Amino acid sequence: MRIAISFPSREMVHATWALDLAQLVAVAMADGHQMGIFNAEGTLICDQRTELAKRAVDSGASHILWLDTDMRFPPDSLKRLLAHDKAIVGANYVSKGLPVGPTARDFRDGGWWKVPTYKDSTGLQKVSAAGFGVMLVKTEVFKAMEYPWFHIGYAKENDQYTGEDVYFCIHAERAGYETFIDHDLSKEVRHTGSIEYNHELFTGWDRKAAAPALQAAD
Numbered sequence: 001m002r003i004a005i006s007f008p009s010r011e012m013v014h015a016t017w018a019l020d021l022a023q024l025v026a027v028a029m030a031d032g033h034q035m036g037i038f039n040a041e042g043t044l045i046c047d048q049r050t051e052l053a054k055r056a057v058d059s060g061a062s063h064i065l066w067l068d069t070d071m072r073f074p075p076d077s078l079k080r081l082l083a084h085d086k087a088i089v090g091a092n093y094v095s096k097g098l099p100v101g102p103t104a105r106d107f108r109d110g111g112w113w114k115v116p117t118y119k120d121s122t123g124l125q126k127v128s129a130a131g132f133g134v135m136l137v138k139t140e141v142f143k144a145m146e147y148p149w150f151h152i153g154y155a156k157e158n159d160q161y162t163g164e165d166v167y168f169c170i171h172a173e174r175a176g177y178e179t180f181i182d183h184d185l186s187k188e189v190r191h192t193g194s195i196e197y198n199h200e201l202f203t204g205w206d207r208k209a210a211a212p213a214l215q216a217a218d
Contacts (some may be wrong), residue, residue, distance in 0.1 A: 002034040003078065004056035004064045004139075008048035009041050013069035014192050021067060023075040031079060036061060046150040046164045049132070053149055057139050066090075068133040072190035080185055081136040084124060088172060090135030092117045092127075092181040096193040100201045103131035104181050105166065117199050118207055121183035129169035130181050134189055145175045 005025070007013075025035055038055050040048040049066075056064045065078055071093065074080075081089050092115065094100040104115035107128040115127050142149055149171070153162040169179045190196040199205060 001062045004036045004038055004061035006038045006052040006064050007067050007069055009039055009069045017069050020073050027075045028078050049150045053142050057142055061139055064137050066132045066135040070192045071133045073134050074188050086180050087138045087141050087177040089180040090130055091189040092186040093133050093189045093191045094197050096191050096197050099203050100197050105129045116204055117183045117186040124180045126178050126180055129166040130179055132165040141172055141177050
C-alpha cells in the first residue's frame with residue numbers, strides 16, 4: 001500500500017514525536033509499504049489539513065495516516081490500524097489540560113457525549129467523531145465527500161464551536177463512512193504538552209466514577 005503520512009505543523013515539532021515517526025516509518029517500510037511524508041506549515045488547521053489531503057490524493061496514496069506533531073505513538077501503530085481495514089479508524093487520545101477527557105464523541109439524545117477509553121476497554125468502537133491526532137483514513141473517503149472536507153463548525157443551540165476533525169467525521173458519515181476508535185492503541189498513545197497526557201489521568205478511568213464526566217464536549 002502507499003501511505004501518505006501527513007501532519008500540520010508550525011515551525012517546530014516535538015523531538016519525541018520525530019523519534020516515534022522515524023520508528024513507525026522503519027516498521028512500515030519493513031512491511032513493504034510505500035511511504036510519502038507530507039507537511040503543511042501554518043496556523044490555520046483547516047487550510048493545512050485540506051492542503052495535505054489534496055497532496056495525498058494527488059500522490060496516488062491509498063491511505064492518509066494523520067500524525068499530529070504533539071502526539072506519541074507506538075512503532076506499529078500503522079500496522080495495527082491497517083489491520084482493521086476500516087475507512088476511518090484512529091486512536092482515542094485525551095485532551096490536553098487537567099482534568100483530561102477523551103476526544104472521541106458520540107451524538108445521541110440530542111447532544112454530544114464523550115466516549116472514554118477505560119482500563120478494561122478493548123477492540124474497536126464506532127463513534128460519531130474522533131480527533132485526528134493519530135488517525136488512518138482511506139483516500140477514497142475524500143473522493144466521495146463533498147468539498148470542503150474540513151471546516152470549523154458552530155452550533156447556535158449551545159454557543160459552541162466544533163473542530164475540523166469533528167466536522168470531517170460528521171460529513172464522512174453522511175457520505176457513508178463510519179469512524180472507529182481502537183481502544184487498545186488508545187491506551188498507548190500520549191498527547192504531549194507540559195506533561196504527557198494519557199487516559200490514566202482521566203477522572204473517570206474507573207467506571208464507577210465515570211458517569212458524571214461523560215456528557216458534553218470540552
